[in-house]
Amino acid sequence: MNDHRTSPAGPERPADEEAAGVRRFWGRLGLPGLVDVHTHFMPERVLRKVWEYFDGLGELTGGLAWPITYRQEEAERAQLLRDFGVRAFTAMLYPHKPGMARWLNGWAADFADRTPDCLHTATLYPEPRVETYVREAVEAGARVFKAHVQVGAYDPADELLDGAWGALAEAGTPVVVHCGSGPAPGKHTGPEPIARVLARHPRLRLIVAHMGMPEYEEFLGLAERYGEVRLDTTMAFTDFAEALSPFPAGALPRLAGLGDRILLGSDFPNIPYPYAHQLDALERLGLGQEWLRAVCHDNGARLFGL
Template identity: 75%
Template sequence: MSASETEALLRRLGIPGLVDVHTHFMPQNVLDKVWAYFDAVGPLTGMEWPITYREEEERRLALLRGFGAIAFTAMLYPHKPGMAAWLNSWAADFAARTPDCLHTATLFPEPGVNKYVHQALDAGARVFKVHLQVGGFDPTDIALDSSWGALADSGTPVVVHCGSGPTPGNFTGPGPMWRLLARHPRLRVIVAHMGMPEYGDFLNLAQRYEGVRLDTTMAFTDFSERLAPFPVAEHKRLLDLGDRILLGSDFPNIPYPYVHQLDALERLGLGDDWLRRVLYENGAALFHVKPPSPVV
């Protein structure tokens, strides 16, 4: 699918654009280290992973908008204590100068976490990102209990990398998330990467908890199908949970063109209504995204 074919797809579906809930923008020095990790075939990836959109920030924004994104996120995450509050400060500034970015924040189990989570919420954070694989922490850590409660009370969605792909971590897999949601059943969790590779287990989680959603990040693409194919037997549940699945891409840190994610979703053959919801309607409803004003 080319960029022009993407425009044709949006016209056919009758949607104003894409709501992509899983894109990465972060301080350049942090992003450089992330890219260097991918370049070095780090142990959490374990494979060659060329960065398709290794561009400066303004160019990346222009590319993403050119693909049709009218709302997106700045997914960022700490790998050690002492980072989260600083990252949240950067993200607040980025959101202020990037109106189509959903103000994103993060957290880590450390002293002061509840304070900076409340500060981020007060500053207008609309979505949080948590990476259990990179952060290496248990989501049920007691240090996070009040923060999860605040996020549940505010109805703020949290994108959580909790599946065991591409490499298992000490706290990845469905078990920790089942325990977290047993404690905070109203928490709005967006399971990143469809829970790859434990797809069925995380679909079960969504069926059990109304607030749980899943994002499509890298799922169904040729790259991921070679490593962790999505079970064909689960396609019916994709339809059944069609109002809980959100577009995610992992832009810019993807080893293929952005439009391949859209093509991978379309070729599932689940119909235009399903595709319309995934690409736009579900995300727009969750984050109260308004269609862009027409150019006069």
């Protein structure tokens, strides 16, 4: 493993010091570790393309650079999460065209087999036979799905996906959906398209990625309306996100009230700051240790039966 890594927050620092800081965070809370529902592992050539996208993202973020903090090789990245004390993480991956999802699901199944602490992750795309391969993935042990409305540029309420959403609702398999309009809006992002999905499938265990950034309050409203809707913290409340899409202070009581359905997400390794900054950003919300314990571990552990 690399001995040092750089971050925009300061000079190089030893990896073991960084890991010790993360462990101190959850140790102070009396937790056995962290459960991170939003981390990315995918075929290397696909991940490199994702990194290229972020490397050129400045024009979409008003010139704010998005350096990837953790560019290590796959095995090193997985070990770093373990060093942080992450008990369970995910392999969030997603297609951008037809015919890609099934291949990604095969890769993710193999990754889960060789990475026991990674929750077996799968994905989907609006195309013929999507319900078939979604059911196959669930039967093969997939424990969480990822859908990316922005990158895929599709309507989540597309009739082609209706059977797949129904299958996931029936199985009780959580699905993390990037459906908010950050960092840049897409044709089908925002709360309205995914609200149509929930109207048809109210038992769908939907996890709204990035707290629905920037439409935070609208997605909090969906969670208040549907008991199986959750939100992950990915990048929300960090200095980086607050500079782009600040969370409304007036919505903090609603966030506190949904404390049993907020889940820790980080976007590791594709983050422009150290992993610990996401944790610090949650702590400084001032919602209390019980809320932090639930968000950083207990809610995820309960959802995935850890």
